[in-house]
Amino acid sequence: MTLSATSNGLSASQGEAVRIDGKAIARSLTEDIRQKVDHLVQQGHGLPGLAVVLVGNDPASEVYVKNKALQTHRAGMRSFMHMMPESTSEAELLKLIADLNANPQIHGILVQLPLPKQLDPSVVTNAIDPAKDVDGLGEVNTGRLALGMTGGMVPCTPLGCLKLLQSVHTDMTGMHAVVVGASNLVGKPMAQLLLRENCTVSIAHIHTRNIQELTRQADILIVATGKAGLVRGDWIKPGATVIDVGITRVPTSGGKSRLVGDVVFKEACHVAGHITPVPGGVGPMTIACLLHNTFQAASQSFLAEE
Numbered sequence: 001m002t003l004s005a006t007s008n009g010l011s012a013s014q015g016e017a018v019r020i021d022g023k024a025i026a027r028s029l030t031e032d033i034r035q036k037v038d039h040l041v042q043q044g045h046g047l048p049g050l051a052v053v054l055v056g057n058d059p060a061s062e063v064y065v066k067n068k069a070l071q072t073h074r075a076g077m078r079s080f081m082h083m084m085p086e087s088t089s090e091a092e093l094l095k096l097i098a099d100l101n102a103n104p105q106i107h108g109i110l111v112q113l114p115l116p117k118q119l120d121p122s123v124v125t126n127a128i129d130p131a132k133d134v135d136g137l138g139e140v141n142t143g144r145l146a147l148g149m150t151g152g153m154v155p156c157t158p159l160g161c162l163k164l165l166q167s168v169h170t171d172m173t174g175m176h177a178v179v180v181g182a183s184n185l186v187g188k189p190m191a192q193l194l195l196r197e198n199c200t201v202s203i204a205h206i207h208t209r210n211i212q213e214l215t216r217q218a219d220i221l222i223v224a225t226g227k228a229g230l231v232r233g234d235w236i237k238p239g240a241t242v243i244d245v246g247i248t249r250v251p252t253s254g255g256k257s258r259l260v261g262d263v264v265f266k267e268a269c270h271v272a273g274h275i276t277p278v279p280g281g282v283g284p285m286t287i288a289c290l291l292h293n294t295f296q297a298a299s300q301s302f303l304a305e306e
């Protein structure tokens with residue numbers, strides 16, 4: 001299969017869906033942020049700073065936070081890593097968050113989830129100053145998004161999906177968007193963002209009946225379930241734009257493994273108009289949007305100082 005790369009992060013081969021290249025779009029977003037950071041510094045402001053807190057030694061989380069630190073540096077911003085032991089108490093973690101909230105060098109705070117059992121993620125997330133809540137998962141930012149307010153922090157993965165959609169559609173008004181998955185992290189904020197774009201939005205989840213009938217009506221189909229290969233080719237409306245958020249590691253022959261999405265790509269790419277691959281679709285956009293939110297938080301803080 002021959003693919004032709006284009007400047008807007010889209011590529012296609014004959015008779016198949018156009019692939020939305022999340023890597024390329026994320027790279028361009030990160031470069032844009034780096035230039036804006038340079039501009040801030042030229043205006044006499046300090047560097048935006050992102051603090052990432054990791055509690056425990058989950059190997060996947062360690063990889064994620066290291067990657068976040070690397071990308072933060074790439075965007076010209078300061079990265080502060082806080083590694084805490086698995087046995088960390090709620091009081092210890094809340095004390096660290098209070099210190100980070102009060103630290104003027106830090107504009108964004110992210111506590112890597114999942115947390116060890118003794119820590120309540122909702123208590124921890126809501127302890128973060130809403131102005132520094134770059135994951136956008138606290139009650140204040142969730143409420144702002146639900147009320148359609150601008151200027152709040154939007155969760156990074158759905159924001160990344162929206163930017164991928166905007167690379168295809170300049171106007172989504174009146175389109176039927178179906179979101180499969182209703183988590184607080186992805187599905188619900190995604191639905192809110194699509195409403196903001198004037199889409200007609202349906203949300204499906206594990207209890208939805210005749211789900212294929214619904215997904216076949218979707219002009220835009222976002223899938224975030226964590227069920228590898230759930231969405232088959234015949235679930236998709238011809239020409240639809242499909243965003244696959246799911247990431248599951250599956251074993252392959254020879255003791256190796258690979259990442260797959262919630263959509264059967266081989267089938268979907270013969271039906272969809274545009275589609276994201278896994279890996280290389282939504283994943284890179286999540287980190288780029290974290291950097292975007294950190295830059296936004298820093299800019300708002302510098303504006304407030306003036």
Ligand code: NAD
Binds near residue numbers: 157183227282
């Ligand atoms: P979650 O487990 O919190 O929620 C899953 C949702 O899918 C639930 O609403 C559930 O009702 C629904 N669901 C489950 N099985 C279903 C089925 N058979 N039919 C219809 N709906 C079903 O998961 P999450 O945190 O929202 O993550 C979903 C997936 O997205 C996971 O694979 C996760 O790894 C991935 N993810 C990727 C990124 C990224 O950066 N690419 C970021 C966040 C999550």
